[in-house]
Amino acid sequence: MTSAPPSSGVLRPVTAGLVSALVGFTSAFVVVLSGLAGVGATPVQASSGLLAVSVTMGLSCILLATWTRMPITVAWSTPGAALLATTGVVEGGWPAAVGAFLITGALIVLTGLVPQLGALIARIPASVARAMLAGVLFQLCLGPVTGLAENPLAVAPVVAVWVLALRFLPRWAAPLGFLTAAVVVAVHVATSGVAVDPAVLVPTVELTAPVFTLGGVIGIALPLYLVTMASQNVPGVAVMKGLGYELPWTRSMLVTGAGTALGAPAGGHAINLAAISAALAAGPEAGEDRSRRWIASVTAGVVLVLFGIASSAFGALVLLAPAGVVAAVAGLALLGTFAASMQAALVEPDGRVPAVVAFVTAASGIAIAGVSAAFWALVAGLAVRAALRAGR
Known part of the structure; x- marks a missing residue:
């Protein structure tokens, strides 16, 4: 009986890693650029931030996978x-x-250093946390609709390809939508005569000295931390556990937390354990030999670093896009997460009213005392839940 060549045990995890990185990056990089611009980044600073999160999450994938010999995948906080x-x-x-x-x-x-903090985050009712996330995503998910109304000729092909891919190649729906958008941008540039400065394609790291303000802490840091933990890190551990892997919590938090801090001066917002995309590198697609699946995460990390180096080109693509196209691509990429969040928010009958309160508060977009709606959504949802359960 002859054994399979060694390369056969490596090809599948390498392929799975390539797919994981490609799907993860192209599905949501527009959302990252939009998010950084939303809190004041210039186009150059946003491209620098995209480079920072891509490189730090790629290096974190490589470090955690080689350190633990587990297919641990790190992603940016979409x-x-x-x-x-x-x-x-x-x-x-x-x-x-x-x-x-x-x-x-x-x-x-x-x-990572104080496990009780992680346990406290895990105690936030899933219905309220997911409703808050759904409310945050709501305005962005309107992008395809408003884009079709604003610029139907440019947006319609993107939406059509996304729908067809969702039917026949669901995993590739968002990447194929992005690819269609890239074609639309190329046609727009060719027909409009817009000049593309080659200098904008050169990778650029722009460092910014941090300033610490109360508005920044309460309006950005706390909501960003809560959303990242409740929507990414805690579910990421659960997904990996379902695949048979007990993740080292402390090491995972130390690496992703340090990566977030290191990428911050360059504009990176946050990296975390992958949740939905974790199965691409840790599941059967990465090969039957579980002892080799960590290779998929290393491969994904290498590809993500390369994507990061090309971040300026992706940023230029966004800047050159016709009206409505970028918002449509971002909205289509988030529709699946929005649907899953709404489903999780409403699954518990007793928790539906608090969840709806959290949803509408987050979707309102109001900022009170300089604090974002996401924070108030969590407060409102938890307050209503406590009031309804008082005395039970």
Whole structure:
């Protein structure tokens, strides 16, 4: 009986890692750029932030996978980026946002060192946390609708390809939608005569000295930390446990928290354990030999670093896009997360009213005392839940 060649045990995890990185990056990089711009970043600063989160999450994938020999995948905080897109500029502007990113990284590190903090986050009712996230995503998910009304010729092909891919290649729906948008941008540039300066394609790291303000802490850092923990890190551990892996909580939080803090001065908002996309590198697609699946995470990390180096090109693509296209791509990428969040928010009959309160508060976009709607949504949802359960 002959054994399979060694390469056969490596090809599948390498392929799975490539798919994981490609799907993860192209599905949501527009959301990251929109989020950074939402809290005051210039186009150059937003591209620098995209480079920072791409490189730090890629290096974190490589470090955790080789350290633990587990297929641990790290991603940027897509819900966190969506939160930033709806937050607006806080007092202190972009430097205050950078300070908030640093505080978020420190809080994630602290969560790794103090397990009770993680347990406290896990005790936030899933219905309220998911409803808050759904409310944050709501305005962004309107992008395809408003885009079709504003610029139907440019947006319709993106939506059509996304719908067809959702039917036949669901995993590739968002990447194929982005690819269609790239074609639309290329046609727009060719037909409009817009000149593209080659200098904008060169990777640029723009460091910003952090400023720490109360508005930045309460309006950005705390909501970003809560959303990242409740919507990414805690579910990420659960997904991996379902696949048969007990993740080292402390090491995972220390690496992702330190990565968040290191990327903050360059504009990176937050990195965390992958949740939905974790299965791409840790599931059967990465091969039957579980002892080799960590190779998928290393491969994903290498590809993400390369994508990060090309971040300026992706940023230029967004800047050159016709009206409505960027918002449509971001909205389509988030529709699946929005649907899953709404479903989780309403699954518990007794928790539906508090969840709806949290949803409408977050969706309102109001900012009270410089604090974003996401924070007040969590407060309102928990307060109503406590009132309804009082005396039971």
